Amino acid sequence: MPMALQAATLLPSTFFIPREGKAMAATLKDSTLFGVSLFDHSKSDSRFSSLKIKGERKLWNGVVRAKTMVADPGVTSGQVSGKKTLRKGTVVITGASSGLGLTTAKALAETGKWHVVMACRNFLKAERAAKSVGMRREDFSIMHLDLASLDSVRQFAENFRRSGRPLDVLVCNAAVYLPTAKEPTFTAEGFELSVGTNHLGHFLLSRLLFDHLKQSDYPSKRLIIVGSITGNTNTLAGNVPPKANLGDLRGLAGGLNGLNSSAMIDGGAFDGAKAYKDSKVCNMLTMQEFHRRYHQDTGITFASLYPGCIATTGLFREHIPLFRALFPAFQKYVTKGYVSEEEAGKRLAQVVSDLSLTKSGVYWSWNKNSASFENQLSQEASDADKARKMWELSEKLVGLAA
Ligand SMILES: NC(=O)c1ccc[n+]([C@@H]2O[C@H](COP(=O)([O-])OP(=O)(O)OC[C@H]3O[C@@H](n4cnc5c(N)ncnc54)[C@H](OP(=O)(O)O)[C@@H]3O)[C@@H](O)[C@H]2O)c1
Numbered sequence: 001m002p003m004a005l006q007a008a009t010l011l012p013s014t015f016f017i018p019r020e021g022k023a024m025a026a027t028l029k030d031s032t033l034f035g036v037s038l039f040d041h042s043k044s045d046s047r048f049s050s051l052k053i054k055g056e057r058k059l060w061n062g063v064v065r066a067k068t069m070v071a072d073p074g075v076t077s078g079q080v081s082g083k084k085t086l087r088k089g090t091v092v093i094t095g096a097s098s099g100l101g102l103t104t105a106k107a108l109a110e111t112g113k114w115h116v117v118m119a120c121r122n123f124l125k126a127e128r129a130a131k132s133v134g135m136r137r138e139d140f141s142i143m144h145l146d147l148a149s150l151d152s153v154r155q156f157a158e159n160f161r162r163s164g165r166p167l168d169v170l171v172c173n174a175a176v177y178l179p180t181a182k183e184p185t186f187t188a189e190g191f192e193l194s195v196g197t198n199h200l201g202h203f204l205l206s207r208l209l210f211d212h213l214k215q216s217d218y219p220s221k222r223l224i225i226v227g228s229i230t231g232n233t234n235t236l237a238g239n240v241p242p243k244a245n246l247g248d249l250r251g252l253a254g255g256l257n258g259l260n261s262s263a264m265i266d267g268g269a270f271d272g273a274k275a276y277k278d279s280k281v282c283n284m285l286t287m288q289e290f291h292r293r294y295h296q297d298t299g300i301t302f303a304s305l306y307p308g309c310i311a312t313t314g315l316f317r318e319h320i321p322l323f324r325a326l327f328p329a330f331q332k333y334v335t336k337g338y339v340s341e342e343e344a345g346k347r348l349a350q351v352v353s354d355l356s357l358t359k360s361g362v363y364w365s366w367n368k369n370s371a372s373f374e375n376q377l378s379q380e381a382s383d384a385d386k387a388r389k390m391w392e393l394s395e396k397l398v399g400l401a402a
Pocket of ligand 1: 094095096097098099100101119120121122125145146147148149172173174175176197226227228229280306307308309310311312313314315316
C-alpha cells in the first residue's frame with residue numbers, strides 16, 4: 001500500500017527510534033549480485049609517486065595533527081597541487097552502521113588520519129557497531145540521517161554545517177534492497193522506497209552538502225556514490241532478470257508514488273529487485289553528471305565503485321532464508337565473486353583516500369588480485385542524456401528545481 005512506510009521520528013540531531021523489520025512473502029526470482037564481471041581485469045594507473053610530510057599546525061577543533069604535504073610535482077590532477085595542509089580528514093559515510101559502510105569507517109578510522117562521521121538512521125545500532133569493530137571514540141561521531149525522509153536529509157545537512165567540521169569526502173553508501181516485496185513501500189514524501197532512499201535521499205544530501213565540500217581545503221576532496229554490478233547490463237550479474245532499465249523515465253517524472261504514476265522509474269509494474277537495480281543506475285549516472293557539471297571548476301573527484309559481492313551483509317536481510325544461507329557459499333565457490341566485508345571496506349577506503357585513485361568520473365572495480373581498475377559502465381549507466389534528464393527530474397522531486 002502506498003505511504004505504508006513512514007520515516008522514523010526525528011529527535012534533535014542524533015537520536016533514533018528503530019522501526020521493526022517486517023515479514024515478507026518470498027520468491028526465489030532474483031538471484032542477483034553474482035559479482036562476476038565479463039570485463040578483463042587490469043590494474044589502474046598510479047598517479048602519485050611520492051609524498052613528503054613536514055611541518056605541523058593546529059586544527060579547527062584544537063587537535064594538533066596537521067602536516068604540510070608536498071605532492072609530487074609531476075602530478076597532473078588538480079586535486080593535489082603545491083603545498084597543502086594535511087590535517088585529519090573528515091569523511092561522512094551514510095549507512096555506516098553495518099556492512100560496507102562500517103568496515104570502510106573502521107579501515108579509515110584506524111589509519112588515524114580520518115575522522116569518520118557515521119550518518120545513520122539508528123544511532124544506538126551505529127554506536128554499538130563502531131564499538132564492535134574496535135573504533136576509538138575520538139575517531140568517529142554519529143549523526144542522525146534517515147535517507148527515506150527528505151526532512152531528515154535537510155536536517156542532517158544543517159546539523160553538519162553547524163557542527164563546524166570541514167567536509168572533505170562524502171560517501172553515499174546506504175541502501176535498501178527489497179527483492180521479495182510484492183507491493184511497493186514508500187518514503188516519508190511518498191517515493192518508492194528503494195529509489196527514494198538509495199537515489200533521491202543521496203541526491204539531495206550531496207547537493208545540500210556540495211558547497212561545504214567545495215570549501216574544504218583538503219588536498220583531495222571527493223564525492224563517492226556506491227554503485228553496483230547489478231545495475232550494469234554489460235555484465236553477467238546485470239543480465240539476471242529483472243534487469244535494470246530506466247526507460248524514458250516516465251515513472252520518475254510522475255513522482256514514483258504508485259498513485260497517479262507508477263512506483264517504478266520506467267513506469268512499469270512494481271518489482272522490488274528491479275527498483276534496487278534502477279536506483280543503482282541512478283547512483284552511477286548521478287556521479288557522472290556531477291563530474292560533467294563540476295569537476296573542472298571545483299577539482300572535486302567524483303567516483304563510483306563496485307566493491308565486489310559482499311554476500312554476508314545486511315543488504316540481503318529481506319531475502320528468503322534459503323537464499324541468505326546459500327548465497328555466500330555460492331559466491332565463494334561457484335562465481336568466485338565473493339569478497340569479505342573487511343576486504344570490501346578496504347576497497348572503498350582506497351577510493352576515499354588513496355592518492356592513486358583521484359581520477360574523477362570513474363567507476364572502480366577490483367580484479368581477483370584485489371587490484372583496482374577503471375571499469376566500464378553499461379550503455380544506460382553511462383548515457384549522458386539520460387543522466388541530465390534524471391538529474392533534472394530528481395531536482396524537481398527533492399525540491400531543488402528553480
Ligand atoms: N552487499 C553487496 O554484495 C553489495 C554489492 C554491490 C554494492 N553494494 C552496495 O554497498 C552499499 C552498502 O550495502 P551493504 O551491502 O553494506 O548493506 P547493509 O549492510 O544492509 O548496509 C546498508 C546500510 O544502509 C543503511 N540504511 C538503509 N536505509 C537507510 C535510510 N533510510 N537512512 C539511512 N541509512 C539507511 C543501513 O542502516 P541500518 O543499519 O539502520 O539498517 C545500513 O547501515 C549499498 O550501496 C549497496 O548497494 C553492496
